Amino acid sequence: MPQTFAQKALARAAGFDFAEVGQVVDARPDVVLSHDNTADIRRTWLEFGQGRVTIPEKLAITLDHAVPAPTTKHAQNHAEIRAFVQEQGIRNAFEVGRGICHQVLSEEAIVLPGQLILGADSHTPHFGWMGALGAGIGRTEVATLWATGELWLRVPESMRIVLDGPLPPGVTAKDFALRIIGDLGADGGLYASVEFSGSGIESMSLESRMVLPNMMAEFGVKTAYIAPDEKVFDYLARRLARRQTTDGGRTVTEAEVAIRNSQLAANAIYPDADASYIAEHIYAAAELEPYVACPHSVDKLATLSQVAGTRVQQAFLGTCTNGRLEDIAAAVEVIRGKRVAAGTRFLVIPASSQVLQDALRLGYIEALVEAGAHIGTPGCGPCMGNHMGVPAPGEVTISSANRNFQGRMGTKNAEIYLASPAVVAASAVTGMICGPGNL
Amino acid sequence: MSTTGRAWKYGDNINTDVLFPGKYTYTAQGRAEIASHALEDLDPAFVKNVKPGDVIVGGSNFGCGSSREQAASCLVYNGVAAVIAESFGRIFYRNAINFGLLVITCPEAARAIQSGDEVTVDLARHRILTGSGEFAFPPFSASVGQILQAGGLVEYVKTKLRETA
Numbered sequence A: 001m002p003q004t005f006a007q008k009a010l011a012r013a014a015g016f017d018f019a020e021v022g023q024v025v026d027a028r029p030d031v032v033l034s035h036d037n038t039a040d041i042r043r044t045w046l047e048f049g050q051g052r053v054t055i056p057e058k059l060a061i062t063l064d065h066a067v068p069a070p071t072t073k074h075a076q077n078h079a080e081i082r083a084f085v086q087e088q089g090i091r092n093a094f095e096v097g098r099g100i101c102h103q104v105l106s107e108e109a110i111v112l113p114g115q116l117i118l119g120a121d122s123h124t125p126h127f128g129w130m131g132a133l134g135a136g137i138g139r140t141e142v143a144t145l146w147a148t149g150e151l152w153l154r155v156p157e158s159m160r161i162v163l164d165g166p167l168p169p170g171v172t173a174k175d176f177a178l179r180i181i182g183d184l185g186a187d188g189g190l191y192a193s194v195e196f197s198g199s200g201i202e203s204m205s206l207e208s209r210m211v212l213p214n215m216m217a218e219f220g221v222k223t224a225y226i227a228p229d230e231k232v233f234d235y236l237a238r239r240l241a242r243r244q245t246t247d248g249g250r251t252v253t254e255a256e257v258a259i260r261n262s263q264l265a266a267n268a269i270y271p272d273a274d275a276s277y278i279a280e281h282i283y284a285a286a287e288l289e290p291y292v293a294c295p296h297s298v299d300k301l302a303t304l305s306q307v308a309g310t311r312v313q314q315a316f317l318g319t320c321t322n323g324r325l326e327d328i329a330a331a332v333e334v335i336r337g338k339r340v341a342a343g344t345r346f347l348v349i350p351a352s353s354q355v356l357q358d359a360l361r362l363g364y365i366e367a368l369v370e371a372g373a374h375i376g377t378p379g380c381g382p383c384m385g386n387h388m389g390v391p392a393p394g395e396v397t398i399s400s401a402n403r404n405f406q407g408r409m410g411t412k413n414a415e416i417y418l419a420s421p422a423v424v425a426a427s428a429v430t431g432m433i434c435g436p437g438n439l
Numbered sequence B: 001m002s003t004t005g006r007a008w009k010y011g012d013n014i015n016t017d018v019l020f021p022g023k024y025t026y027t028a029q030g031r032a033e034i035a036s037h038a039l040e041d042l043d044p045a046f047v048k049n050v051k052p053g054d055v056i057v058g059g060s061n062f063g064c065g066s067s068r069e070q071a072a073s074c075l076v077y078n079g080v081a082a083v084i085a086e087s088f089g090r091i092f093y094r095n096a097i098n099f100g101l102l103v104i105t106c107p108e109a110a111r112a113i114q115s116g117d118e119v120t121v122d123l124a125r126h127r128i129l130t131g132s133g134e135f136a137f138p139p140f141s142a143s144v145g146q147i148l149q150a151g152g153l154v155e156y157v158k159t160k161l162r163e164t165a
């Protein structure tokens, strides 16, 4: 029987050769993710009366959602997490400033192709960029995994989304994602596993690929997938080798990278050609254009020209969706030699310390600060309204994030527009929503 | 088993940020504090007037958005017995079950029920009884049924751990 990616990946995680759509399996994830919510998860886990987490080597914990701590209560929360990490000997734990969970676990090659990662974070489908099955779960479920190592999951129906041809200049993976959600609705992928394919995906940079499964959380999916290729294996093999040798203090050889590369390829999972899908949507890349999602829903799609001229008080570049090096590069290209408009703030928060270091080395940070931007600690920033860039009532933000619900950035009566990094940067320059072509 | 209460009706895409704002998610602790922020940005009257046994009625994609489990637990801590909707965001659905909150997918009932209507959920017969009629809903899957029966995931796991100990 032919199988989709989700069928194969969940069968593997449950120890079967085959899983049927609709079947409920007890899956054993390879990685269990939690972040600032870890202290609360621990309080639930304590109810199980265990002194030790049963799967410490599978836990990955990042401090990223409200960092550095904005209040005493947040600081206390972080302190509890640090104590737990130490007490349980969790190796894959990342301090304040290292970056956003999805970015850090990608950079550190903690999740690998074909694996199952369950996270107490709704954007865990992110890991589909490398062909892993990522799904979001609740805190009590993470506590359950710490205690038992397994969790029930239903094998989802799958949907195919094809991108034909390369994206035209000025059109990004973000625009493609916004268009899909705008066309099909915020519930258009409800519960499904989305498999991306097509020449437009194959020619995309890895950083751009990361945008797609990440944004599919806003489409209601359980998970999303891109077939891993040589580029993915090479990226992960190098990082895996580097991580393992940093521990051992040696440098890696190309031969070692090659071995890891072939191991990664051997564990990758691909759907069967004749697997069955509930829907297929084909997009011609050449017909796409820059889009903006309007308040207060990601599926309120507008073309850039339809909303151009809307005043913005804040432009925010960052998050697990669009806070990577190529996003910062796109912003720098737009803003270099220009100034952020009076009456508008431009906040740039790299997705990780690695992104920040690369951006520093390439002179991007200098160019941004010179233009009047300000730079925040790698992490989620104001994405979910904890701190560091919360808008005032009545203010409008244009953001490179993935979500624009009412109150999302911490203020009920504030508006959030979502767009690509270049549009965010151009809007910062004019103080109005616009594209780089309008400068 | 059945439960009766008044309906609080909301629209489509009721997301986790309006159910429980993100700014409280790492610091709010305990039932009372979590309960106090329920639907804060959507309907400030809710927390003041909700009664144990009340039912929330939503449109499509109820609970979309974040994985934060207080979006479900804040309803439980306010005494809400069930959420009836046309469809649910999948993590919210799991979180609700894990807190013993009935989440019932029934588009016909979700459309027919109006705010303030008296609604009875008859779990044994898989029926929703309202002034505007009687609606059938599909039974829960076995895995969901077991967790609900135990009174939530924590109790379910405790029992399982005891059995395997």
Ligand code: SF4
Residues within 6 Å of the ligand: A065, A100, A101, A102, A121, A123, A319, A320, A321, A379, A380, A383, A384, A401, A402
């Ligand atoms: S950047 Fe935003 S969407 Fe991404 S993990 Fe952080 S809070 Fe969630």
